[in-house]
Amino acid sequence: MSRRPGLLRHTALLRRTALLRRTALLRRPRRFRRFRPRSLRSRLVLIACVLATSAVLVCQLAGLTVLRGWLTDQVDERLSHFRPPDRVARDMAEDRLRPPPPDPTLPSDFRVFFYDADGALLHASLGSGNGAGPRLPEREADLELTDGRPATVPAGGDGTDSGWRVLTHAGPDGTRTVVALPLDTVDGATTKLLWLSLGLGVAVAVGVITLGNGAVRLGLRPLTRVEQTAQRITDGALELSVPVPGPDTEVGRLGLALNTMLDRLRTALRRTENSEQRLRHFMADAGHELRTPLTAVQGFADLLLHEPDMPAARRQEAHALIARNAERMSRLVDDLLLLARLGDSAPAHREPVDLLSLTADAIATTAIRHPDRSITLEPLETPGAPGPAPDLAVVETPGDPHQLAQVLGNLLTNACTHTPPDSRVRVRVGAARVRTEGADSPGSGPPLPPGTPVCVVEVADDGPGIRPDEAPYVFDRFYRASPAADEGEPGTGLGLAIAAAIATAHGGRLELDNRPGEGCAFRLLLPDATPAPDDERRG
Helix, strand or coil: HHHHHHHHHHHHHHHHHHHHHHHHHHHHHHHHHHCCCCHHHHHHHHHHHHHHHHHHHHHHHHHHHHHHHHHHHHHHHHCCCCCCHHHHHHHHHHCCCCCCCCCCCCCCCCCEECCCCCCCCCCCEEEEEEECEECCEEEHHHHCCCCCCCEEEEEECCCCCCCEEEEEEEEEHEEEEEEEEEEEHHHHHHHHHHHHHHHHHHHHHHHHHHHHHHHHHHHHHHHHHHHHHHHHHCCCCCCCCCCCCCCHHHHHHHHHHHHHHHHHHHHHHHHHHHHHHHHHHHHHHHHHHHHHHHHHHHHHHHHHCCCCCHHHHHHHEEEEHHHHHHHHHHHHHHHHHHHHHHHCCCCCCCCEEEHHHHHHHHHHHHHCCCCCEEEEEECCCCCCCCCCCCCCCEEEEEEHHHHHHHHHHHHHHHHHHHHCCCCCEEEEEEECCCCCCCCCCCCCCCCCCCCCCEEEHHHHHHHCCCCCCCCCHHCCCCCCCCCCCCCCCCCCCHHHHHHHHHHHHHCCCCEEEEEEECCCEEEEEECCCCCCCHHHHCC
């Protein structure tokens, strides 16, 4: 039990030590963060400097290795061609040969050492030189050299001299001869080359840093312009574009990509602004349209509450007005919900729709509501086509039949409501190609390309037409043209807006051909599912 506190203290100490080590490892990189290059230019210069200096040092190291090997081979070749006579080794072992004075017994810097038959190193040697010679062991048994194979041994004395290259030979009567050559020439040459390599590496590093900085700065100048322009765009100058120095370069492709992104961003911002503006106008118009019937309902309801003794006729009239305004609000809300569901998306349900049959049903439904109205179904006229007028034919388009029926019903109701009772309504159905002269007509959405095969349903009347200053706004939400003198209850101003939204969602267009004083024609253009040959589609 007495060991447990000590063990716990030891465990706590180990944990604290490990925590301190981890903390030190985490803090260590932060100390050197300020020394890291932050800009791309500095990184490129640093990388170029490291690569160039490394390449120079590697080349110099390879040359130094090759040079040292070649010089060592020269020394080994000299050693292999020199071997003292056997009698010299015997005489040295028997102490019958006195070493000559140091200068100049041998014509070179060779040194020769001997081991006697007992394996002891003889203190007498042949050769001259200022150094202490190689460091050889006193006993032959400690000599780790192979006969006939050169090896390098350190120099004797204080160790400041260069090493020695030695070669051993077996002598007579168990003696052994060691021939040595100094490596001071080899070490001197390699040392000079090493210092030269280091100096050259430093010079290359300084040159790369000095020249590379200017070269990289010049090369990154287009990227710097892109950065400055992007900063100005970030500050709010959205109308600017990134300069493109060359479409074939990386910076040029980056500039093109950024400009494309900026164009899409500007388009999205414009769409967002337009959508917000339309939403504000829409909410304001919806509030204005709902306020009138709500005020009427509230007023008549208050009248009924505060005047309980009201005559039956006035009470009936108040109830009728409340019901009429409530019905108007209901129709307005239904139209608003329909517009919200439509939006700009394509219809979820699509099938081949026979526009001729759909138009005939819409005419029959409208004739029941307006029995005194003259409504006729005719084939579409093709201007400039020779021969008699064509007959009615099946015309198919892909779409939602219920939504297209609502478009036709709105157009027919609009024609019957806003024209005098004696005005005729002509409905024409057929296939044609988009004409060039109709591109400037008021309509919903962008004009279709001329020559595009389309299915056409045209609702024309010979009424007074629409005023020229009001024609461009007939497809706007909650817009109502100036009412005629005999016009009944005004509508919600959403019928043509709903029809235009459905036409746009089907990939088509709703156009207005207005002739003030002579009538007007609303033309529904939809994609043709079965385009006819060119000789059957003209105009």
